Amino acid sequence: MTLAYPRRQRQLESLIERLGVPNKDLIKWQLLDLALIHPSVSEKANYEQLEFVGDAVVRLVAAQVLWENYSEFPVGEFAAIRSVLVSDRILAKLARVYGLELYLQVAGGASNDRAGMESRLADAFESVLGALYLSTNNLELIRPWLDPHFKKLAAEIRLDPARLNYKAALQEWTQGQFKVLPEYRVTQNHSQTDKNRFEAEVWLNGEKLGWGKGRSIKSAEQAAAKVAFLSIDSQGKP
Amino acid sequence: MTLAYPRRQRQLESLIERLGVPNKDLIKWQLLDLALIHPSVSEKANYEQLEFVGDAVVRLVAAQVLWENYSEFPVGEFAAIRSVLVSDRILAKLARVYGLELYLQVAGGASNDRAGMESRLADAFESVLGALYLSTNNLELIRPWLDPHFKKLAAEIRLDPARLNYKAALQEWTQGQFKVLPEYRVTQNHSQTDKNRFEAEVWLNGEKLGWGKGRSIKSAEQAAAKVAFLSIDSQGKP
Structure with missing residues (x-):
């Protein structure tokens, strides 16, 4: 119609x-x-x-x-x-x-x-x-x-x-495998000399999966997620 | 076949x-x-x-x-x-x-x-x-x-x-609406008299949406998520 x-x-x-x-x-x-x-x-x-x-x-x-x-x-x-x-x-x-x-x-x-x-x-x-x-x-x-x-x-x-959006990819993977979300812990480095003043860690079930730096919280988290995601081996274990 | x-x-x-x-x-x-x-x-x-x-x-x-x-x-x-x-x-x-x-x-x-x-x-x-x-x-x-x-x-x-699993429901909603996940902040109350010794807050985009207590981290988070989820009004605003 x-x-x-x-x-x-x-x-x-x-x-x-x-x-x-x-x-x-x-x-x-x-x-x-x-x-x-x-x-x-x-x-x-x-x-x-x-x-x-x-x-x-x-x-x-x-x-x-x-x-x-x-x-x-x-x-x-x-x-x-x-x-x-x-x-x-x-x-x-x-x-x-x-x-x-x-x-x-x-x-x-x-x-x-x-x-x-x-x-x-x-x-x-x-x-x-x-x-x-x-x-x-x-x-x-x-x-x-x-x-x-x-x-x-x-x-x-x-x-x-x-x-790839590594944060999204990592999240998709941890939810599929473990039904939990990765956790990000971000700290700010106050030294004026470092452009990448944010540092992020990504954790899953009490284990640190990756670490990264960036100019913003988001980019530091993406860097950490990338390390974690690329470290997932072909057996699907982090 | x-x-x-x-x-x-x-x-x-x-x-x-x-x-x-x-x-x-x-x-x-x-x-x-x-x-x-x-x-x-x-x-x-x-x-x-x-x-x-x-x-x-x-x-x-x-x-x-x-x-x-x-x-x-x-x-x-x-x-x-x-x-x-x-x-x-x-x-x-x-x-x-x-x-x-x-x-x-x-x-x-x-x-x-x-x-x-x-x-x-x-x-x-x-x-x-x-x-x-x-x-x-x-x-x-x-x-x-x-x-x-x-x-x-x-x-x-x-x-x-x-x-309802309020944590799952809240997460589904915040991802759909804002493409972000709610954040939980849990603290432990060391007083021996309170059975509900965990306290959780749930935050979204810098705003506290709910608060709850429980015997475990998970139950405190569920309690906070319930408050947050039920406070979403019919216009879909928290």
Whole structure:
């Protein structure tokens, strides 16, 4: 069933063409419309619940792409790569590829919040995936256009681990293996001569896994997480 | 294609009957067999990668059950309920309902590890979901028997929030909203008169969200998380 507003219907059809969705007759347009309504427009009828479904959908697509293309990888590497694939940074980038910001309805103040743009785009991208999944109850409207992105990104992440967010990767791994989160202990070095004045340690179950320095708390934590993550051996032990 | 080992094939068919999977002709038996091989049996050919896929599958089933049955709930409640539905505790319980431990191949030492039993069962349950999903690329072999469990559990969790794991629920919410984890600060009270000798505070982005006491670090953290979680109002602000 198409929408009652022919202009919005035409808009959404142009988005679907951009995405290259194979069979647009299967699309539930009301869901796709809802997927592109930011909570600032309506407190009740907005994309939040579709985003919740879409969050699971994007994790499943990423898992299946890894399963089908990289079956020889240890599962720790699966987890690390997926944590990048489903990150806001990547999802917002994909959203921009398709110009999702042109279709997203945002009200007044929120549209000027440039800092929130990345997470807004990532959220809307997940919501669109939720709407496409719920249109058919499978991934047939999604994988034909999303798989090539994920395959290319997975290969890039694999070759250039510097693209990894090591904190996210380490967390994904410790949660999967031990159901606990790593702990960071940060100290500040007051000597004026050292640009890397923050020092971070990362601990897990009472054991220190890594240590690093940085100009900010965040970069020191990333450095510590990198040491810890790269020290996880192929048996999956730290 | 059925397995080369008739005895294992009959075993797995009996599991499928127990589950009440509607159409067993669609099952990829090799995947189901792999889903029930613990890493202690084979370092290479075990359930770990199917578990990785299954982890996304179970989150999707939970999301879709909530979407279809509780569309009026705020999304924060979705997140809280799902964090319980996909917890090891619940998944291991469901695994036991179907006697999954009878089908799981575990080697020597690991099978005596009673403490690890819950997470082993939860992992194997996810792996089976991964195998069933990959057999058809949709949820048709899963939802007919898993939905009734999730609907009943969601209703119970809703009515009796004490069943909630508040730390997990709070974490799910802060990650969804702010992409950061809550921080716990625990202190020990050395007075001998107080049974609840641990005190925990939970902080988010520099703001204290809750405070609680308990006999153990874990119970004090749960108490603090409960205060914080229940103080999240319907606008989703702490």
